Amino acid sequence: MRRPQHPTRSPQADDTADFSEGPRAAARADAAQRRRYRRRRVGVAFAVVAVLVIAAGGIYVATLFARVSDNIAANSVQRPDGAAVEVPDWKGPVNLLIMGSDTRADLTSGTYGDDDVEGSRSDTLMLLHVNAAHTDATLVSIPRDTMTARPECTYPDGSTSDAQDVAQINGAFDVSPFCTLDTVREMTGIGVDHFVVVNFDGFIDITNAVGGVDVCLAEPVSDPDSQLFLDAGPHTIQGAQALAFVRTRYGIGDGSDLGRIHTQQIYLSALARKLKSAGTLANPVALFNLADAATRSIQVDSGLSDTGTLVGLASTLATVDLGNMTLLQMPAEDYPEDTNRVQPSPDAETLWAALRADQPVRLGGSEVTSAEGAGDADGGETTTAPESGTTPATDTPVTLGPDVRGQTADNTTCAGG
Numbered sequence: 001m002r003r004p005q006h007p008t009r010s011p012q013a014d015d016t017a018d019f020s021e022g023p024r025a026a027a028r029a030d031a032a033q034r035r036r037y038r039r040r041r042v043g044v045a046f047a048v049v050a051v052l053v054i055a056a057g058g059i060y061v062a063t064l065f066a067r068v069s070d071n072i073a074a075n076s077v078q079r080p081d082g083a084a085v086e087v088p089d090w091k092g093p094v095n096l097l098i099m100g101s102d103t104r105a106d107l108t109s110g111t112y113g114d115d116d117v118e119g120s121r122s123d124t125l126m127l128l129h130v131n132a133a134h135t136d137a138t139l140v141s142i143p144r145d146t147m148t149a150r151p152e153c154t155y156p157d158g159s160t161s162d163a164q165d166v167a168q169i170n171g172a173f174d175v176s177p178f179c180t181l182d183t184v185r186e187m188t189g190i191g192v193d194h195f196v197v198v199n200f201d202g203f204i205d206i207t208n209a210v211g212g213v214d215v216c217l218a219e220p221v222s223d224p225d226s227q228l229f230l231d232a233g234p235h236t237i238q239g240a241q242a243l244a245f246v247r248t249r250y251g252i253g254d255g256s257d258l259g260r261i262h263t264q265q266i267y268l269s270a271l272a273r274k275l276k277s278a279g280t281l282a283n284p285v286a287l288f289n290l291a292d293a294a295t296r297s298i299q300v301d302s303g304l305s306d307t308g309t310l311v312g313l314a315s316t317l318a319t320v321d322l323g324n325m326t327l328l329q330m331p332a333e334d335y336p337e338d339t340n341r342v343q344p345s346p347d348a349e350t351l352w353a354a355l356r357a358d359q360p361v362r363l364g365g366s367e368v369t370s371a372e373g374a375g376d377a378d379g380g381e382t383t384t385a386p387e388s389g390t391t392p393a394t395d396t397p398v399t400l401g402p403d404v405r406g407q408t409a410d411n412t413t414c415a416g417g
Helices: 023-027 031-037 043-057 057-063 067-073 169-174 179-187 203-209 237-245 259-277 284-296 307-318 347-358
Strands: 094-101 122-130 137-141 147-150 164-168 195-198 213-217 219-222 228-230 231-239 296-299 325-329 332-335 339-344 407-408
Touching: 067 284, 067 307, 094 179, 094 307, 122 179, 137 259, 147 169, 147 179, 147 339, 164 169, 169 179, 179 195, 179 296, 179 347, 203 237, 203 284, 213 259, 228 237, 231 237, 237 259, 259 325, 259 407, 284 296
Parallel strands: 094 195, 137 325
Antiparallel strands: 094 122, 122 137, 147 164, 195 296, 213 231, 219 228, 325 407, 332 339
């Protein structure tokens, strides 16, 4: 039995981001729209928090096996189509899809908007790739309003959703997390088989457990929507204030969703630096609180339901230097039928090809790169991505075009700059 074909626009289609710059974004930022944006689940930070926490405290997590195992086992998901999900051994390249859900179900940390919003969407999508040598990691934020093909998917009750030539990517999650996984695999050609879904119930506990995260602002922020009020300059944020920082949109930059992704990546880079610091790793109480809060806040596919498997994932990330951990936005351009939506740009295929070939990715523009400067941070030869079907030298970095925005985790940058 097939359900009626889903519309290409999500249930919150009138509630979506304006990806234009400057005056166009400001013109759409009327008061009613600003109220509607409060309903958004900005899960990007919360999703990656879980992975970073497990990476930081992976070995210690093993000593908390019973507690963490219970947390994970209660939240693992089987494929609704009945297909087997293999248990990864994390040898070779690692691909993982990280999602943040906007569902209101079973949340205890607060309302954060209207409680009558139905369904669920992946308002955060991040594709993590760790190379085979486990020396480089690339974390790609995929805008929630990306338009792309969606394959036929199976609902948890066994009914199906028809394949669509074009659909908004965040709506696939309302079928199942596996539908989002399959959609990203089809869009990128990357063999990603596992996922982590995170809500933000544990976010405040996590930021409090690390004693806050150091960020800076290039301009003052006064945003009543997210309740963020900060002067320009450096700040240590935690708890509700950290939540407001990753939720703010109109308070920083051009007011677009891509601008907010940039702010969130600044926060995540700062969090990674904090988690990698000796003080955090040497504090068993902090690590216990981090591991417990993170694993209580995640849902995983059945292949990741064993604590030992997550510890194995931690070991692949623990060996990556912050300078080789690249956070970037999926290269995107306006969707021709609706400029409030985006589609992958030609630079996106360059990125996907590099990750399929397991090549390190470097940022070549002036936006933000590693502390050593633009281009190849390792000082070696750089190249463009290979054509499909070729066998490149996998240790040769690929430098992306100057319009691709991102940064490495070792680079301290200011939001709004």
